[in-house]
Amino acid sequence: MKRSLRAVLVWMVFVATAGSHPGSGIAVDAQGRVFIAAGAHIVRFDTNGQSQVIVSDPRNEKFFQLHHIRRAPDGGMVTASDRGDGIWRFTSEGKLSRFYPPPNEDRALRVGSGGDPFEVDAEGSVYAINSGQFRFTQIFRISPRGRISFVAGGAWGHGDGTGAQAKFADVHGGSLAMGPDGVLYLTDDRLYLRKISRDGVVTTVAGGAPGGFADGQGQQARFDNPMGLAVERNGNIFVADSGNHRVRKLTQDGLVSTVAGSGARGGMDGPAQTASFTEPTGVAIGPDDNLYVLEVEKLRVRKISPEGIVTTIGRAALGPATR
Numbered sequence: 001m002k003r004s005l006r007a008v009l010v011w012m013v014f015v016a017t018a019g020s021h022p023g024s025g026i027a028v029d030a031q032g033r034v035f036i037a038a039g040a041h042i043v044r045f046d047t048n049g050q051s052q053v054i055v056s057d058p059r060n061e062k063f064f065q066l067h068h069i070r071r072a073p074d075g076g077m078v079t080a081s082d083r084g085d086g087i088w089r090f091t092s093e094g095k096l097s098r099f100y101p102p103p104n105e106d107r108a109l110r111v112g113s114g115g116d117p118f119e120v121d122a123e124g125s126v127y128a129i130n131s132g133q134f135r136f137t138q139i140f141r142i143s144p145r146g147r148i149s150f151v152a153g154g155a156w157g158h159g160d161g162t163g164a165q166a167k168f169a170d171v172h173g174g175s176l177a178m179g180p181d182g183v184l185y186l187t188d189d190r191l192y193l194r195k196i197s198r199d200g201v202v203t204t205v206a207g208g209a210p211g212g213f214a215d216g217q218g219q220q221a222r223f224d225n226p227m228g229l230a231v232e233r234n235g236n237i238f239v240a241d242s243g244n245h246r247v248r249k250l251t252q253d254g255l256v257s258t259v260a261g262s263g264a265r266g267g268m269d270g271p272a273q274t275a276s277f278t279e280p281t282g283v284a285i286g287p288d289d290n291l292y293v294l295e296v297e298k299l300r301v302r303k304i305s306p307e308g309i310v311t312t313i314g315r316a317a318l319g320p321a322t323r
Helices: 002-020
Strands: 026-028 034-038 041-045 051-056 066-071 077-081 087-090 096-100 126-132 136-142 148-152 176-178 184-188 192-196 201-207 226-231 237-241 246-250 255-260 282-285 291-295 300-304 309-315
Touching (some): 026 282, 026 291, 034 066, 041 066, 126 176, 176 226, 237 282, 237 291
Parallel strands (some): 226 282
Antiparallel strands (some): 026 034, 041 051, 066 077, 077 087, 087 096, 126 136, 136 148, 176 184, 184 192, 192 201, 226 237, 246 255, 282 291, 291 300, 300 309
16 A cells, blocks of 8 residues: 555656646657656657656756757767756666766856757757846857857847847747758747757748747748757658647748647547647657657657557656666
């Protein structure tokens, strides 16, 4: 009875920490295993759908809540602490090591503060957010040697432009995602998809105010709290449109379409247009071109096949965790 009660209590804490502060943390490795971030935990889903907690730090000894998972240059996985004090590399078995800042180093720019998104490029540079609510939002690049350089952003708001002339608003809880050409994409203010070219030019590629739901060309399309982003090899972008309970796609020519989801809140599997989701927050592309979707409120992972069939991989279950 005591063990059963303890398991229930731990599960309640697990759900509370995951759902109270959602993130877009989902990634797939070369073997097709899925990893999700939920509160103080990293959960691995094997290809047979079985799940296991591989990283757990409920006492906040190393980090406080995890929201995002990105791929490291060597194909490994990294995740950032909510405190902004470090990025952790983790293996498929849950072994942790420091990715940023390097061991025994202390650097000024914080990464992942409060659940802000981050990205890591092919050279190992980290892209991070520096913001003050209703005052400013900036994006910086940190080289592997620790050199910090300004990318884009200035005063709080919405405006395209180059460098500091561009304006971003609330990017908290959304995503940063690097395309194969080095272009950086991000969600902004729960309404827009923006991009930053390699030379710092910021443009709005899709979405507009007020928010809502509409497929269409570029800024004629509408989103409701877009969160997770995943970029295909051809540059097309998948979007977890959380408020609309849908997965959307933005093509390189600016057309937004619905990939899956009827718009109803739920968990129905089946053909893409009749399947239902519950506030999807993250998307990731697998080695088999399947698209994996995180519903962090349900601690559930779904799969969308290239043929447009939605299936449920599984829900996170507690198990022995390594740290």
